[in-house]
Amino acid sequence: MATDTASTDEFEAHRPVLTGVAYRMLGGVADAEDVVQEAWLRWSAADRTDIREPRAYLVRITTRLAIDRLRQAKARRESYVGSWLPEPVVTDFGPAVPDTAERALLADSVSVAVLVVLESLSPLERAVFVLREAFGFPFGEIAVTLERGEAAVRQLAARARRHVEERRPRYDVDPAERRALTERFLAAAGGGDLDALLALLAPDVRLVGDSGGKAKAPLRVIEGADKVGRFLFAVSGEAVLYDFRVMEFNGAPAVLVLAGGVPDLVLQLEIRDGKVECVYIVRNPDKLSGAVLERPSA
Structure with missing residues (x-):
């Protein structure tokens, strides 16, 4: 029981980051929660003796699950009635994110305008953009997550960043x-x-x-x-x-x-x-x- 409690506590400590990654990837709260729940099931069933970095391991699982769900959702998005917008989410970064610059970065990466632009990226481009731009993961770690070479990940990042910058609003408002x-x-x-x-x-x-x-x-x-x-x-x-x-x-x-x-x-x-x-x-x-x-x- 102690081990189960420890594993649960470990997962819960990382849940905000996992939910943040999944929501930015999918644009929906329910979809993000489903992905995080699946990540929990995989975590609870895994042999954790060889997992040295739980956060990286859990982000890797969550990202891959979100990519799979994005690919499955493509047909549904194409047949969606009317315009598609991301699901509104109440944002409160709390005392865990005290720095103004970091708050601004997180707020921007979850903005409606940016999430609408991310819809036009491929699942891999979207994953790289979210992990790199919103959460600052190093390219090497993203490469392991996506099972791609680091050079390929850097190319994906450059292409995604260029695409977003060309289409996002280019003005700052207090x-x-x-x-x-x-x-x-x-x-x-x-x-x-x-x-x-x-x-x-x-x-x-x-x-x-x-x-x-x-x-x-x-x-x-x-x-x-x-x-x-x-x-x-x-x-x-x-x-x-x-x-x-x-x-x-x-x-x-x-x-x-x-x-x-x-x-x-x-x-x-x-x-x-x-x-x-x-x-x-x-x-x-x-x-x-x-x-x-x-x-x-x-």
Whole structure:
């Protein structure tokens, strides 16, 4: 029993990192938890006498399982109804990540915009990017994890980094400014003030909705300040039926909308030059069941 307890404690000590790797790889909380649970089953059944570095061993198992799941999920993603967005996750890096620079790196690597870009990478490229850019694993260790040569891993890393840099938003926004603009956006939309709402939108603003065909949300991307503003204005008439909370999801302020205490949607903004550049709305009920719970994401 003592040995079982020790092995459980060892695994639990590394669970936040494993969950963080799996979530960034898969973009879904339930998928990430399934992978971590499978990693636990393999860990508990393994002969651990020869395992000198449990963290590296567990990350290796988790990464390989996530790669397998990504490959299996490819067909499902291609047939997904409407736009696909990652499952919102409440982020709280806690006292274990006190350094501002490290917090910023972790928040960026779990941001909606970056996770959307990672969807366009191959499973191997995504694994290398996550392990290297988000968690700082050395190339040699990544090579062992992926059973590839170190030179090949470096090439994958360079290709993935170039791809992400070309497609990710190229602007930094102060967290306080982003929260303030989110609250102003919420006040304008919730108050039905179309002029105030339009004043916050960039001319080329985009609205991306993810319902999976299971809830009311636009299936196609809406583009342009007038169209986006009028869409939001039209749906804001139902605001009196809902409760709103500004919380941190995926490393940035977002609006959690509750209907009868149940999560109905999560809305998040991308900001550029003081204007709303993109509006993300997740309304697929399958992606909202854990929206009020804190999830480890470091």
